[in-house]
Amino acid sequence: GAGVSQSPSNKVTEKGKDVELRCDPISGHTALYWYRQSLGQGLEFLIYFQGNSAPDKSGLPSDRFSAERTGGSVSTLTIQRTQQEDSAVYLCASSSSKVGDGYTFGSGTRLTVV
Amino acid sequence: SQKIEQNSEALNIQEGKTATLTCNYTNYSPAYLQWYRQDPGRGPVFLLLIRENEKEKRKERLKVTFxxxxxxxxxxxxxxxxxxxxxxxxxxxxxxxxxxxxFGSGTRLSIRP
Known part of the structure; x- marks a missing residue:
């Protein structure tokens, strides 16, 4: 596609429920990243996929968080047993291997846990 | 630990003037430094990348030093x-x-007419 697409754009869920957030990166981009942004805060790295390599999961805050990337394209971030502190905007980005291109971000999924 | 600092206070500038934003870091040796713009409710948009061996980079009205x-x-x-x-x-x-x-936490810039 023309850009990075994320769905849903907004998600309200009850505490304790599981949620799945989807990211559709730019076609041909080999790298895909998940970040989250709390209100008025910077971007917190969560996980990074590069081609067929094992993902860098060093930013995942707990074992309730997991992500997969199928066929080197679409990625799903799953949060199990959601907590109120999980409320944030979850941003996905993709990039090519060409230095100088930077990341292309989606508009994010705003998750609210009530 | 690694730390990136940007002015947490908003910067208010009169239209037509030059706005200057600062980014400081510690305990880090980046090969590249990037700048992004973020509007409310949107994801960040890539603006410029500068390499460690470059002192300055320009793009239209933007200039970055490293x-x-x-x-x-x-x-x-x-x-x-x-x-x-x-x-x-x-x-x-x-x-x-x-x-x-x-990423740093960002600096909010307001340009008043």
Whole structure:
């Protein structure tokens, strides 16, 4: 596609429920990243996929968080047993291997846990 | 631990003036430094990348400097316009644009007419 697409754009869920957030990166981009942004805060790295390599999961805050990337394209971030502190905007980005291109971000999924 | 600092207070500039934003970092040796713009309710948009061996980079009304000795980058917008109002994020990249980068918390810039 023309850009990075994320769905849903907004998600309200009850505490304790599981949620799945989807990211559709730019076609041909080999790298895909998940970040989250709390209100008025910077971007917190969560996980990074590069081609067929094992993902860098060093930013995942707990074992309730997991992500997969199928066929080197679409990625799903799953949060199990959601907590109120999980409320944030979850941003996905993709990039090519060409230095100088930077990341292309989606508009994010705003998750609210009530 | 690694730390990236950007002015937490909003910067208010008169239209037409040059806006200068600062990014300082510690305990980090980035190979590249990137700047992004973020508007409310949107994801960040990539603006510029500067390499560690480059002192300055320009793109239209934007200029970025990178001083690896001072561990600082300055981001300038010349002839500022109200449409430049946004939050600007600096991001440090250890290797290339194909590895994870670390973001600062951003500086909110407001250009008044």
């Amino acid at each position: 001083d690896t000795t001072l561990k600082q980058s300055l981001f300038h917008i010349t002839a500022s316009q109200p449409a430049d109002s946004a939050t600007y994020l600096c991001a440090l990249d250890p290797y290339s644009s194909a590895s994870k980068i670390i």
